[in-house]
Amino acid sequence: MTRNIDLDSHDSSDKNYSRNSQKILNKFNVSLGYEVKIVTKKAEFFGIILPRYETFSDKYIVLKLKSGYNIGIEIENIIEIISKNVDQLSKKPIAKSDPRDNATANDDNNSRNLFDKRNGSKLLPKILLISTGGTIASKIDYRTGGVTSLLSASELYSAFPELSDYGYIYPEFLFNEYSENMNPNHWSALADRISFAIRNEHYDGIIVSHGTDTMHYTSSALSFALQNVPIPVVLVGSQRSSDRPSSDAFSNLVGAIRFIKDTKHSGIFVCMHHNTSDEVIACHLGTRVRKNHTSKRDAFKSLDAMPFALIENSDITYNKLLHNGMERANISKNFTSKTAFSDKVFLLKFYPGFSSSFLENFLQMDYKVIILEGTGLGHVSKDCFPILEKLIEAGIFVFMTSQCIFGTVRMTVYDTGRDLLALGVIPLSNMSSETAVVKAMWALGNNTGAEDFVRIMKTDCSSEISNMLPLV
Amino acid sequence: MTRNIDLDSHDSSDKNYSRNSQKILNKFNVSLGYEVKIVTKKAEFFGIILPRYETFSDKYIVLKLKSGYNIGIEIENIIEIISKNVDQLSKKPIAKSDPRDNATANDDNNSRNLFDKRNGSKLLPKILLISTGGTIASKIDYRTGGVTSLLSASELYSAFPELSDYGYIYPEFLFNEYSENMNPNHWSALADRISFAIRNEHYDGIIVSHGTDTMHYTSSALSFALQNVPIPVVLVGSQRSSDRPSSDAFSNLVGAIRFIKDTKHSGIFVCMHHNTSDEVIACHLGTRVRKNHTSKRDAFKSLDAMPFALIENSDITYNKLLHNGMERANISKNFTSKTAFSDKVFLLKFYPGFSSSFLENFLQMDYKVIILEGTGLGHVSKDCFPILEKLIEAGIFVFMTSQCIFGTVRMTVYDTGRDLLALGVIPLSNMSSETAVVKAMWALGNNTGAEDFVRIMKTDCSSEISNMLPLV
Numbered sequence: 001m002t003r004n005i006d007l008d009s010h011d012s013s014d015k016n017y018s019r020n021s022q023k024i025l026n027k028f029n030v031s032l033g034y035e036v037k038i039v040t041k042k043a044e045f046f047g048i049i050l051p052r053y054e055t056f057s058d059k060y061i062v063l064k065l066k067s068g069y070n071i072g073i074e075i076e077n078i079i080e081i082i083s084k085n086v087d088q089l090s091k092k093p094i095a096k097s098d099p100r101d102n103a104t105a106n107d108d109n110n111s112r113n114l115f116d117k118r119n120g121s122k123l124l125p126k127i128l129l130i131s132t133g134g135t136i137a138s139k140i141d142y143r144t145g146g147v148t149s150l151l152s153a154s155e156l157y158s159a160f161p162e163l164s165d166y167g168y169i170y171p172e173f174l175f176n177e178y179s180e181n182m183n184p185n186h187w188s189a190l191a192d193r194i195s196f197a198i199r200n201e202h203y204d205g206i207i208v209s210h211g212t213d214t215m216h217y218t219s220s221a222l223s224f225a226l227q228n229v230p231i232p233v234v235l236v237g238s239q240r241s242s243d244r245p246s247s248d249a250f251s252n253l254v255g256a257i258r259f260i261k262d263t264k265h266s267g268i269f270v271c272m273h274h275n276t277s278d279e280v281i282a283c284h285l286g287t288r289v290r291k292n293h294t295s296k297r298d299a300f301k302s303l304d305a306m307p308f309a310l311i312e313n314s315d316i317t318y319n320k321l322l323h324n325g326m327e328r329a330n331i332s333k334n335f336t337s338k339t340a341f342s343d344k345v346f347l348l349k350f351y352p353g354f355s356s357s358f359l360e361n362f363l364q365m366d367y368k369v370i371i372l373e374g375t376g377l378g379h380v381s382k383d384c385f386p387i388l389e390k391l392i393e394a395g396i397f398v399f400m401t402s403q404c405i406f407g408t409v410r411m412t413v414y415d416t417g418r419d420l421l422a423l424g425v426i427p428l429s430n431m432s433s434e435t436a437v438v439k440a441m442w443a444l445g446n447n448t449g450a451e452d453f454v455r456i457m458k459t460d461c462s463s464e465i466s467n468m469l470p471l472v
Numbered sequence: 473m474t475r476n477i478d479l480d481s482h483d484s485s486d487k488n489y490s491r492n493s494q495k496i497l498n499k500f501n502v503s504l505g506y507e508v509k510i511v512t513k514k515a516e517f518f519g520i521i522l523p524r525y526e527t528f529s530d531k532y533i534v535l536k537l538k539s540g541y542n543i544g545i546e547i548e549n550i551i552e553i554i555s556k557n558v559d560q561l562s563k564k565p566i567a568k569s570d571p572r573d574n575a576t577a578n579d580d581n582n583s584r585n586l587f588d589k590r591n592g593s594k595l596l597p598k599i600l601l602i603s604t605g606g607t608i609a610s611k612i613d614y615r616t617g618g619v620t621s622l623l624s625a626s627e628l629y630s631a632f633p634e635l636s637d638y639g640y641i642y643p644e645f646l647f648n649e650y651s652e653n654m655n656p657n658h659w660s661a662l663a664d665r666i667s668f669a670i671r672n673e674h675y676d677g678i679i680v681s682h683g684t685d686t687m688h689y690t691s692s693a694l695s696f697a698l699q700n701v702p703i704p705v706v707l708v709g710s711q712r713s714s715d716r717p718s719s720d721a722f723s724n725l726v727g728a729i730r731f732i733k734d735t736k737h738s739g740i741f742v743c744m745h746h747n748t749s750d751e752v753i754a755c756h757l758g759t760r761v762r763k764n765h766t767s768k769r770d771a772f773k774s775l776d777a778m779p780f781a782l783i784e785n786s787d788i789t790y791n792k793l794l795h796n797g798m799e800r801a802n803i804s805k806n807f808t809s810k811t812a813f814s815d816k817v818f819l820l821k822f823y824p825g826f827s828s829s830f831l832e833n834f835l836q837m838d839y840k841v842i843i844l845e846g847t848g849l850g851h852v853s854k855d856c857f858p859i860l861e862k863l864i865e866a867g868i869f870v871f872m873t874s875q876c877i878f879g880t881v882r883m884t885v886y887d888t889g890r891d892l893l894a895l896g897v898i899p900l901s902n903m904s905s906e907t908a909v910v911k912a913m914w915a916l917g918n919n920t921g922a923e924d925f926v927r928i929m930k931t932d933c934s935s936e937i938s939n940m941l942p943l944v
Contacts, residue, residue, distance in 0.1 A: 178888055180846070180848065180851035180852060180888055181855075183825050183853065217824045293877075293878040294878070294880055343827060351689065351819045351909050352655050352656065352690075352910075353817070374652070375652045376651075376684060376685035376766055377766050379650070381652050381653045381655065383653075402766050405765075406768075410767070415650070437825070438824075
């Protein structure tokens with residue numbers, strides 16, 4: 001079970017421009033990321049040179065215009081390319097400096113919570129933007145074109161200079177990983193970095209740019225690892241790469257910044273499109289969100305509740321039912337970080353025809369926990385009962401969630417559920433199976449004793465159990 | 473991998489009435505299912521004696537009123553119980569006889585398709601109602617009270633005498649199984665029974681009452697096993713037991729009957745509530761439906777499309793985009809039944825932290841197919857690649873679906889997908905993972921050669937692949 005975090009794939013060559021297009025870039029001494037004026041026979045264009053789409057002809061240079069749209073400019077029409085502002089193209093983060101950075105650091109213990117100090121002021125929030133990879137961090141969809149060179153948070157920021165209107169952003173590159181490759185080691189590294197920032201640096205909020213495939217797993221992981229965070233920590237992804245006219249990256253990012261600027265609440269959140277328009281961004285609780293569509297911009301949905309907040313321009317509407325105990329001031333002193341995760345947890349989805357004898361494999365393996373994703377209210381077929389009993393007797397914890405996704409596991413309603421309860425299978429209420437896997441990894445990873453472990457799994461830590469919430 | 477179909481659990485004792493309540497039933501020589509008049513000190517009640525709710529006090533007799541509502545009548549208030557009509561309480565099906573039954577059978581080859589013969593007539597449809605168990609077939613929620621005695625389709629029909637206003641119903645008991653216990657053997661038995669009815673009996677439609685937990689798996693199984701059915705075959709379930717005032721059983725059943733009566737289309741369908749009211753019943757395609765909520769009445773949702781039809785009182789609104797080639801007359805001659813299913817198929821849901829070494833187990837086991845439920849557009853972590861390659865080299869077929877539920881697997885967009893394609897992993901478009909498991913079991917079970925098998929899996933058979941459908 002060896003896993004690696006690959007930090008070496010950050011390559012800065014312009015390899016996706018080749019032959020003709022590279023020649024003209026060389027001729028005018030410009031490169032990817034340069035802010036330029038391109039003079040053609042018919043018009044002048046101002047913008048930033050982007051990587052070429054893999055599917056684009058080599059006869060074009062792709063320019064990101066101020067409007068956010070990209071155009072391809074035919075090379076043979078180009079008369080001149082003039083580099084406009086070399087300073088802005090340095091490889092260093094290009095955040096505006098925050099006037100508050102000149103103040104004495106640590107002047108009091110609450111200095112990190114600047115929000116409370118600037119009521120009524122016009123100060124922009126100071127935000128750490130941690131890049132982990134994924135579509136949002138690609139100017140072009142980097143997985144189609146090998147564009148691994150422009151993936152850092154700083155470059156994301158340079159692709160959206162408008163972000164500086166909303167906040168002081170301190171971009172930072174943590175790793176560059178497709179989110180399907182994110183594993184508990186990445187969660188630990190990310191949680192440790194955030195924990196350090198919370199304890200030692202003074203941000204009003206933290207944004208994590210993340211691939212969408214497993215963003216809901218990571219948001220769960222951070223929710224358990226970092227409890228009572230004193231500031232909002234917001235994961236943001238994108239279903240369209242940031243250079244595409246249809247990209248949702250910018251609006252999701254701006255939604256996250258607006259939320260950090262205006263909210264009195266802290267916690268781990270996910271900000272993504274609420275519907276197919278760019279107008280409303282939903283802010284979901286980190287443990288109660290799921291990617292429910294492969295490609296739509298509003299793929300992420302809160303489970304069994306409306307989102308924590310809806311952000312529409314400068315208006316933020318809160319779901320009042322979800323706000324218990326999440327006021328920043330109340331909890332900043334109780335911040336805890338337990339960032340270890342065990343990998344001895346298996347997620348098993350039941351289906352008709354599932355062979356109960358398969359379960360016997362677990363007697364020979366090293367798993368400590370099985371999360372059963374059962375049918376309906378939390379069922380598996382009765383032929384599984386004897387082997388489940390054996391597993392439980394052998395000390396393996398077996399928990400039940402539902403493959404329905406929405407709704408609550410209730411194992412007291414039917415015989416099947418009651419039989420499973422009698423065997424020692426433990427229902428997990430309306431925790432999603434994805435969140436349940438992460439919670440079990442976390443609870444095991446932090447060396448909890450058996451009794452404590454079961455108690456922790458059954459008890460709401462981070463809104464992962466929300467039976468009291470109204471259904472929508 | 474032994475599985476049994478248990479046909480012996482059909483017990484007709486009145487064990488859920490005990491002590492006081494049983495005494496009074498004995499005294500007046502009546503029993504469960506009797507249609508009675510109960511005279512109390514204050515009023516008279518007409519209805520059918522239902523099993524006692526497990527949680528009810530023993531001081532009550534539960535009576536199902538004509539209105540569909542149930543009341544508990546306190547024993548100490550009961551003066552007399554008069555059995556009203558013993559004939560209606562026989563153990564035999566109590567369907568009204570259809571005048572058409574007097575016609576010469578098999579007078580021509582199309583006689584089974586009575587629908588086409590009675591355009592403009594007021595004849596009610598002749599429907600086979602096959603009971604397989606589940607909440608819908610319980611007058612009380614039988615899994616809480618051991619009420620296994622009143623589960624047949626005939627008793628369901630007697631609980632809803634109003635059904636006779638909508639059709640000539642021929643109830644039949646096939647088995648009595650919680651749907652989480654349904655397995656491919658049940659699918660075969662059910663498909664065989666329906667196939668026989670289509671070839672030898674003359675129904676306008678068939679309704680299968682089924683537990684909801686795995687109803688979408690069974691509807692997929694029937695869709696593959698029985699292709700080009702000449703009549704509608706409709707699975708109907710209930711999220712509330714049929715004796716509860718809030719039961720959705722009656723409205724779902726009536727919706728199915730109305731659909732059979734009025735539609736020109738044939739196929740395998742699922743009829744369940746469209747929303748939380750009783751007004752609109754959705755008719756879903758059998759391969760494109762999923763139980764998405766543990767308890768809500770509108771738990772079943774069509775995937776990536778609106779339902780095939782919406783039934784609102786006597787109005788049926790069709791989704792015109794789903795009707796290709798499903799007109800009854802066109803396909804009745806092409807009806808095929810291939811009702812075998814293999815159990816050599818494993819459904820594996822990927823999650824972050826999934827240990828790739830787990831996959832090595834499959835080298836020692838007897839599975840021929842793995843359905844990977846990947847993330848997003850169809851991804852698993854890169855550390856799985858080498859072992860997936862080994863499995864594929866060893867002759868195991870590996871297919872990809874998405875845990876997102878909605879949307880389409882597209883493995884050409886990102887590196888990860890393209891790498892998996894190169895290894896030989898086969899994407900299954902927008903087939904749900906539940907349907908994919910069933911299809912693989914069916915395609916394997918009917919002795920398809922390797923090449924044919926992959927072709928069949930990738931080709932739309934029964935609307936399980938619907939990329940052309942508009943998203944909703």
